[in-house]
Amino acid sequence: MNAPLNARLRRRPAAAEGNWPDSIHPVVRRVLQARGVAHAHDAQLGLRQLLRPQGLLGLDPAIALLRRAIEQGWSILVVGDFDCDGATGTAVAVRGLRMLGANSVDFRVPHRMRHGYGLSPALVAELQDPLPDLLITVDNGVSSIAGVAAAKARGIRVLVTDHHLPGEQLPEADAMVNPNLDGDQFPSKSLAGVGVMFYVLLALRADLRQAGYFPSGEPDLAQLLDLVALGTVADLVQLDQNNRVLVSAGLSRIRRGLCAPGIRALIDISGRQIERLTATDFAFALGPRVNAAGRLEDMSIGIRCLLTDDSHEAVELAHNLHAINAERRDLQTAMIEDEVVEQAVVPVAGQGGHGICVFDRSFHAGVVGLVASKLKERWHRPVVAFAPASEDPDDPQLRGSARSIPGFHLRDALALIDARHPGLIDKFGGHAMAAGLSMTRDRLPAFAAAFEQVAQSTLSPEQLTAELWSDGMLERADFCRPLVEQLAAMGPWGQGFPEPQFDGEFDVLEWRVVGQRHLKMQLRCVDTGVKLSSIHFGAWDGEAPPPRAHFLYQLEADDYRQRGDIQLLIRHRF
Structure with a gap:
């Protein structure tokens, strides 16, 4: 579940050139400007820049x-x-x-x-x-x-x-x-x-x-x-x-x-x-x-x-x-792959549903947040996953953990449900993209219906398709170690300041399965002719990759056996 089932590629628009020294690679300038860093001095991250x-x-x-x-x-x-x-x-x-x-x-x-x-x-x-x-x-x-x-x-x-x-x-x-x-x-x-x-x-x-x-x-x-x-x-x-x-x-x-x-x-x-x-x-x-x-x-x-x-x-x-x-990873894997989850999710996401609610008595309250995240990534829907609040089988309380997608503010959605249906939710709190709540088990069907109603009134069909953003295509000279190292030095990358990703058409020259679930591929860029090693984690589905594919990828260092090379970290295949 490392990529949405349906996604469209978007390229970040080019920004106007700022004041950058020649030592900053043009691709790095492009990447930073697309994230709102207009000039070289804005990229400085010394403690003197810390707000008081x-x-x-x-x-x-x-x-x-x-x-x-x-x-x-x-x-x-x-x-x-x-x-x-x-x-x-x-x-x-x-x-x-x-x-x-x-x-x-x-x-x-x-x-x-x-x-x-x-x-x-x-x-x-x-x-x-x-x-x-x-x-x-x-x-x-x-x-x-x-x-x-x-x-x-x-x-x-x-x-x-x-x-x-x-x-x-x-x-x-x-x-x-x-x-x-x-x-x-x-x-x-x-x-x-x-x-x-x-x-x-x-x-x-x-x-x-x-x-x-x-x-x-x-x-x-x-x-x-x-x-x-x-x-x-x-x-x-x-x-x-x-x-x-x-x-x-x-x-x-x-x-x-x-x-x-x-x-x-x-x-x-x-x-x-x-x-x-x-x-x-x-x-x-x-x-x-x-x-x-x-x-x-x-x-x-x-x-x-x-x-x-x-x-x-x-x-x-x-x-x-x-x-x-x-232990957490094993439990999470078992919960996500459980047939109950698939039975609960597929009818909703597969028939135009806007929100997903899942619950099973075997779920662990400490891991439902991770389950919600994985299902959100897979289906690109706001998800609430519920688990029993305690190990007592007679305890009617449920604990829920929610994760969202852009355009759907979770805490506001829960507040709206609480206002429309007083007493349905016992407690809730959180942020736009993550929230938690509690309720009794008998209220779950009513909550799922209310959650779906709010999601339908909030999310457009376009918002239900994941957007994967690219910083554009690379030229032949850009596939080099200095660019990899300069991009790494311009971090930290993360939430709201995403790691640079690029896209392009590649011929798959060779491939093999590694670690039972991952694809190691030798690729050739169609536009530049550059041959590159690549890894696509979690991509092995039992079928050979196509001979030519459009990939979204990151550049990363490849220091295996001190080779000092680069490779592509494949994030999605379109």
Whole structure:
């Protein structure tokens, strides 16, 4: 399921030439300009380009609260989320607050099956004496109305840091920082939860500096950028200019070996090279291993891996995460290939349906988000996948995870369903492209019908066909190692700043199956005559590839046996 069943090719329009030095390859200029980078100075990603914290709504009361906590020696409890953004954000909060003088900082993370998402009354009820003086949420809290109330009822002060879209009602926290609150003036609305926490720490350090707290030198919060970069990429937020600065700085530190032992251990266990680590490695290697703990086990394993300064403990925890991720992959594969899924999906997508809802009693709540993503990619429809909320067969609760396509705002869609059908959904929250919800099993048919109705009224037939974007065709001289290396250096690439892809017609000279599912091909470009090696992952369907085909591809380095060559990474065959 690595490509949509139906897709059309679109080429990015050429932009006007900007002011570029001759050292920048013309193809690189074309690629960057198509992504809104008009001039060479706009491509600079130094920390001097980082936006300042001013403008974040609620920052002043948050800093005042944290300063009191440090001055008066309060005990602080950080409550994170059970995904990679929440884990890295929790680690940043704990490490950063300790660096800035907080003496008693600990963390808790909700268990997916026992507590549900975010700061819940169930989690607050489990807190034992002595209770923390201050509770800080990271990557959650903006929708935790009952959880914040429960904490306040027990005499605990609450600071909410989050980036999720707020609902009509906000929790009554002592302070709240979220760039997506109404009235917030911070220019970037795409900060991940870990990014919001990092900015709170930057503002706190500035406040403490002004108060004379660091007579012998202030803490270097840049030490946290490896964690900020990982969480930002793993959460699939838009890589706008500010996020690209954060990710670039984090990658630079990691490549120089300046990273937490847990990050180093995750790189090693995933078989990546630290000197050549990319944002793609965050997304497909490190992030999934951290995420797996929150999906199947306890995310505290992932947070402990990111917090430890003991390299031996980091290696042990990274091995645990690696094993959990292998279990997650097997479970995900079984769920996606299950006949129940195909029976549920094919009648909907095959007969003009606009939205997909799937459920099976055997589904695991920790993996339905990945199932929704895979089905969304395959059918190019908004998808909601449901699983039982607990292992108790008599528990009627379901947990759903939704993924969307361009043009269909998931959170707005769920809000509309909730307004039209009060009581149908118990809880929901999320973003435009990803959301979560809960309901009882008996309401599922009514929800599926309501979801389809909203999708039909929102999505046009054109939007139901996936658009795969190309940066155009390449000339003969462009198939070279210098272009590959310069494109890589212009990253980080990711969500909202997509990796360069090109297209062209190729003759298939030779092919073979590798790893049972992948096609290794020797190609010849029809227009230029250049012969190139290529790999197309997951493309083997039991039939030989056609002798000539139109491919969408990426250029990548081929250093197998130190050959220093290039190859094509095929993304789609038209």
